[in-house]
Amino acid sequence: MEDITKERILSAAEELFAEKGYDAVTIREITSKARCNLSLVYYYFGSKKKLYLEVFKEKWASRARELHEAFFDAIEETKPTTLDEVIRILTATYLERKMNAQNLQFHLQLIARELQKPTEALDFVFHEIIKPFFARLEDLIHPFLNPSARKDNIVLSLFSVFAQIVHIINSRHVLPKLLERPFDAKTKELLIQHITTFSMYGMNGLIMQNSRDSFITEGLK
Amino acid sequence: MEDITKERILSAAEELFAEKGYDAVTIREITSKARCNLSLVYYYFGSKKKLYLEVFKEKWASRARELHEAFFDAIEETKPTTLDEVIRILTATYLERKMNAQNLQFHLQLIARELQKPTEALDFVFHEIIKPFFARLEDLIHPFLNPSARKDNIVLSLFSVFAQIVHIINSRHVLPKLLERPFDAKTKELLIQHITTFSMYGMNGLIMQNSRDSFITEGLK
DNA sequence: GTCTATAGCAGGATAGAC
């Protein structure tokens, strides 16, 4: 073995940190899952904290870039003409899986935990990934909006979309009980459909409201 | 001291578990914050796990009932005639503070963590509190809706509202950076206003839509 | 009910052989 081991440690760590959180995971657990010796974490990364950070720099960041690529590619390809389509593509990027479904889940779980109780990792991720992505998203969306839309409206609407996406992942154990149906593919399809429709109307309504003479009437009426 | 100590332990535990999660908190930390001896946790609760459970049974459940009371009282008082008003009251119950703002924050943080990685506590909380509350909410909302609204639409719309509420609390450290303004009272007002408006249009649109084409999977055009 | 003292052990980290 050489550097494959390092990769195996990172993958095991990502999964365990995502599922249980930093403190609930032991290095013994990680190396056992990665089928290697405990001390290799220290050889490759120096400490548990540094391994955790590296999960974000190596795994999380690159997955995020993949997702953003996929999103902007889909935009390029479909050349949406209404806000509705943009929101649909955004939601689908995060909930339909071109990417492996489980990896996408870990990805969202990890960031959810960082938001809840930020560490150095969030600092890195926010400046390197999230902030630039939001800037691009704002630029993308702006032309679709009536000029009266304020930056606040855009950012908060995006916030609402991501809130729903993250909450689906976070509450995936309870959701089936609330909906009284299993969390299968069909249910997931329903959830995607719901977020898209709900957010589209929400965003359109919001922006129409703070402008009387809207020309974005496509979504409603 | 007598039973006041027990209460102090519960309060300290609630705050720390909410902020850091079960594994990151030590009993030493809890008892130090509660200004009492470490062994009293074992005297009163038996173990760390049992203390955690008791936080939900004693603190979380009663706070939830308070909130639900406050919500249904406000409904009684204002006698809303449109869906918009109901949603506004729901959002305001969870984000404006009649209740101490910090306690409300702990309340939401605690349940967010339980959703993420459920324990025995969620089982209790779901059956005793959440499920009955959702049932009452559905009954309340149903008359305001167009008869074509399905149970799924209602549950998912409520889900979207709570998603946004919880996400505001969870990402409160990052939100100011995204909005480029401090997380002060004025910003909080803006957030409440946003969730209310966004959700109101989202929910109305959603229900109008499926009254139009009678099944949701058909999508939009 | 509250305290002291301590058992018992898990988990992060390091030294050093191969």
Place this chain on the structure above:
DNA sequence: GTCTATCCTGCTATAGAC
């Protein structure tokens, strides 16, 4: 690069005095 062996801190938990 990978492994064994071990250190040591800090944790949950208990026994027992007051």
